[in-house]
Amino acid sequence: MATTPLLELQNLAFERDDWPLFESLSIALCAGDVMQISGPNGCGKTTLLHILTTLHSPSYGSVLWRGEAINGSAIYLAELAFIGHQPGVKLALTARENMRWCLGLFAPRKNITIDTALDSAGLNTCKDVPCSTLSAGQLRRVALAALYLRDATLWLLDEPLTALDSDAIADLESLFETHRRAGGIIVFSSHQALSIDGVRNLALAEFTAKVH
Amino acid sequence: MATTPLLELQNLAFERDDWPLFESLSIALCAGDVMQISGPNGCGKTTLLHILTTLHSPSYGSVLWRGEAINGSAIYLAELAFIGHQPGVKLALTARENMRWCLGLFAPRKNITIDTALDSAGLNTCKDVPCSTLSAGQLRRVALAALYLRDATLWLLDEPLTALDSDAIADLESLFETHRRAGGIIVFSSHQALSIDGVRNLALAEFTAKVH
Amino acid sequence: MWQSILKFIQKWFHRFGSPRWFYQTTGKWLPYLAVISVGLLVLGSIWGLGFAPQDARQGNSYRIIFIHVPISVLAMIGYYVMAAAGAVALIWKIKIANMVMVSAAPLGAALTFLALLTGSIWGKPTWGTYWVWDARITSMLILFFLYLGVIALNQAFTSRDTAYKACAILSLVGTVNIPIIYKSVDWWYTLHQPATIKLTGASSIHPDMLKPLIVMILGFYCFYALVLMLNTRTEILAREWRSSWVRGLSQ
Amino acid sequence: MHPTNNSHTGILQRDLLVAIRQGSDFLNPLLFFVMTTTLVPLAVSPSPSQLAVIAPGMIWITALLATLLALDGIFKDDLADGSLLQIILSPKSLWSLVLAKVIAHWLKTGLPITLMAPLLGMMLSLPGEGYIPLVTGLAVGTACFSLIGAVGAALTVALQRGGVLLSLVVMPLYFPVLIFGASSVQRAVQGLEYLPVLAMLGAFFTFTLLTGPFAAAAALRVGING
């Protein structure tokens, strides 16, 4: 495995309206790393993920990707896949149509079709019904199907296990394994532990700013 | 523990637009029972809970409460507390103001104030900030605080563990214990197992209609 | 040489950009500014109301000019003050500029409202009605809406930082559009111009009326600066209350 | 202070509190009302004599649209955050909770519009005789708008893009109110008897008040199922 870090967080701090949330956060992730952000409710996991997507900017410190500071440039975004709390799925469209739209925005993996991606996500029976008729877990699966489809190195996932049943969690774990073997990086937040080996843990509460 | 069932599901079936979801579901719950509805995504857990709240009506069969069919009458509603996927919290208001509103709609427990309910839910530091500034887990805690506050016998909870950290889950478990000891009934859906004893399990997939 | 000048400007900007520096410096200016503006306003009022000659056509009712005209002028300039502050805030990311911008909005809206009010009051004796759809009046009304948009937007956000950026963008978009709006309203009015109403230009004004008017205009300028500073100081305290220097103030 | 007594004031209070927090809730329908009225001279003609003729109708149309626009959120906001389910599952009678929400809506839209109307009348050169029927008519008429609108808002609450669909559902029901309201002002301006017209408006209001909340409560139970 490569030893030069791909993603580096350098002395990162975030304050919202001058109210500090976390500080002095430094981490380096190499190809093949899987990191779980854990910590009590409200410690800033979602905020940290948003910073990594460039949706928020850090108050101090910087985030480097391949040695360069990230700044919403297309180069970084092209390597990034983010799935947040909201699934990002149009309820009026079918799962297949949603995936087609996803391909309009992002580069696809080689050798994969929308059909196989949806099958892998366990949606074989409901590819062509409007997503408004899907259950909470099925909707999350549609969102996660994008991970099978897209060609991205860095995955940022905010509580990806929400609403998933045990089969879907097992599928996701094996997907994580495949991605790390291919040299990808996964950063995800969750309150549940995954049953894959070598997951690095970032206990965010340790970096909570002292003033708080 | 009482042996006469309080809540009875008799040969319940539900079909949506003539498409059957589950059928022949018969269960009886007595005071002190805790039942977890489990099953794969899309098997109908949310739908079943909505039927128990009277938001949907079953296609066949009936639900009895204290021996009488439920039908949205105030008597049944007064004993019911439902927390669904959406927390039911006004983002523009503070946690305290939301609880005050809750008291306007439902009867409160004796010997409890809004303050202690919020403290018990682990919100002591953020009672008076607008809920729009709370994190996903904190928002769920505000919703769950209603359980400390309200005087209801039957709790219907749809994936109550979503977004909760381990402390909050432990709190919830001890709240469940207290409620069952006081003779309450809890029906909840979840993909995670709780660490309390004697939880009855309803594997909903077993009742999936054969046509499906 | 150019670089050192640029550096100097930058350094000055950033020093000026510190809310603390702004608060402490303006604190020293406030008393002087207050004395000057009150002095000018009192002088101008006495001069204008008591000693300036009567207007040949309008009698004494014209004397509202001494309030109406300065306020109208400031109301328009106020928008550019706000937009310029917004631009500075967006480009150089200077905190204090944001605070000036959001403090200028309600002040400008209040002035615009007063311009509309004094104009209406003046309109009754002059035109026999409180309101006509004249080009200048209509533009003023639209300006009022532009101000209200910024104020409402500022209030709607919970995050102060986001509110600042949003207001800055809106006031810049507004600035680009103001000339277009004014031109189109002018053009619209010339199309429909009803013959009954005539707004004469300021050129017809008698020099004895002009002098107190200039004093009043200067007085209002100082007054504007004074109120803007006070507003900004309040905004600073509201925003920075956690910082140690603000806490130190109350002790 | 047993909660049974205060559930309606509870909802009313909460809705008004939310409105105050969001600040813009009171101001916005009002500003929409004022701004749309401003469009009229610009798009039609600035001549006072021409404006005076169309003033009653235009003010009424604008008041209607301002109320309509604010109507979309009356239940939808509560559905989105889940609190509508709690309201429906409350043991209190649903129609009275709905009525509380309608009253809150009127206090946020109808009342400020009514109070602002004389100013707009002035700006559109409405003759002096028109002001009394304008204000009384609007007070009653906007209340009708809120009551009728609640039924439409309840029916469309779970629909994705309910806003414009809502207009479609309630607009036909708004026609009588608009006709009575506008013509009472026109008659007053022309020096004709206008009280009978206002009386009809009042009768319509009474009818709406007596049936509206029940209809809206029933519609709500249907509407939440999408």
Add this chain to the structure above:
Amino acid sequence: MHPTNNSHTGILQRDLLVAIRQGSDFLNPLLFFVMTTTLVPLAVSPSPSQLAVIAPGMIWITALLATLLALDGIFKDDLADGSLLQIILSPKSLWSLVLAKVIAHWLKTGLPITLMAPLLGMMLSLPGEGYIPLVTGLAVGTACFSLIGAVGAALTVALQRGGVLLSLVVMPLYFPVLIFGASSVQRAVQGLEYLPVLAMLGAFFTFTLLTGPFAAAAALRVGING
């Protein structure tokens, strides 16, 4: 078919597909347009000569409001389901994706309104000379409304009750379009030269087209933070 080439048509396609699925998306602004115009004879006066005078202005005001009403959802729907974040995080240039959404909005509102306008002109007794400037003016003018409106919609996207706030923010910017548009029709009806006025509208459109998508993209990045 490399995806770099089709991302804009991708968004356009999706938005139109959603609109077709929801059915009401195309129909609603149009129906609002028709219905509000119908209010005019009811509230103002049914006399054809009087209607003819106010017809150009009223049609333009109604078109403005119909576009405005449909504007609220242009980004908000995407924010609610999370797909707006995906759009912002796409490596494609944001302004071009925003432009695609604006075009979809215009196809859903401005275009049907433009095509419907002659019918409403007829209903309001608009003289024959007015139709050509009415249709060309509306085609360009509604496009301006969509472009300017996108900036306001982007700024208010994360706000609770953005709808009416949005009107407040964009309405002042709509005034020039309304003035040019309505008066070109009026001039045509009066037998005056109207092409220069339409040319001014065209110039304004070009300016808006060149700046609008960039402003909207910047506003969107700010607006999503609530």
